[in-house]
Amino acid sequence: MLDLLAVQSSTTNATIITLIYTLTLAFILSSMIGWTYEKTFLGLSYSRNFVQGIVLSSVAAAMIMQAIGDNVGRGLGMMGALSVVRFRTSFKDPRDIMFIFASLGAGIGCGVYAWGAAAGGTVAFCCVAFLLSRTGLGTKHFFDGMLRFALPNEGPVREQVEHIMKTSLKTFILITMREVDGGSRLDVAYQVRLRATKPAAEILNELSKLEGISDVQFMMQDATTEM
Template structure:
């Protein structure tokens, strides 16, 4: 049976068991954070390395906090060691930045034995994100994928394509258009939301029957493996 009295050990002089509890709790909360990231992700693909980082970062921070304790000299030494590193990874999505900060605070809380704050804070973070996902803040045009193709510069050809999109898609929106072949052809990008009775294969098949369509490509938003 677990002896939770060891959790009362001081931050300055942690016991082996309290340190193990800190690392295990960091791992569990990091896994919960990464599962939440996957559940609420809406992009085309996510990075598996980023998910691993969300699990490992709280453990690393907890280790650092356990090693530093309340020793000022150790803290300064840790800052000096970290200053030798150069973190050049660009965080393109602000949402990813908040997940990184959440992982950092989980590790900090577990490292200083504030287990209740770590658990309660993670729970509040998860609850807030799930509420936001289902709230009007998250409302907006959600698309299944990005459709790209090129056509001759002809309004009639574009109308034929849009007729197919009307039959196969619940919503579609023109994202970009640019010239090809010195202006003789136009390259189109559409964001599409498929009907429940349609699939991406059906859409590609129907568009492929049009003789004027070239370079047909459909990027499915449900693809979650980064290549």
């Protein structure tokens, strides 16, 4: 059995055993980061390729650091070679960038034989990511979603709609109203907060039963925020 303590800690003339340890650990740590990203993802545009990119970036970073070693000339040459490459991938979510940085950090740590720092940092990063996803830190919205529908521009129908919303919703506020069909109908949108005992499906069903109500839609706040 190979003894980890026997593995050299210098970046000069890396052995095959050291290279195997380095790349294997980089793969394991980046896989943990990718798995954490998958389990804590809350957006709408999930990408399997991005998760695989997290893993591959760490292995590539470890490989580059192994190739450079302690040689300053190699480092300058690597900088010149990488400057030719143009990375045009854009990240809409800052959280995605942090996962890429974490994966690169783990790969670089493994490449310079700072295995303890790489492993400890990866575990800490994954724990914090899970903690933030469970606590909902940063969430700031008073309403649960947006309710939108069209109704006849008539007093009785509007009174019926208002009655349903007052009895079924905890609170609501009108955000848009526009006339359609030459002013005979109104297209309205409300920010609403649901009651714990009244799911959105029941409210949609009650509104749909009213004569003249059409295009009833409800969009959750999380969905509208991520988009």
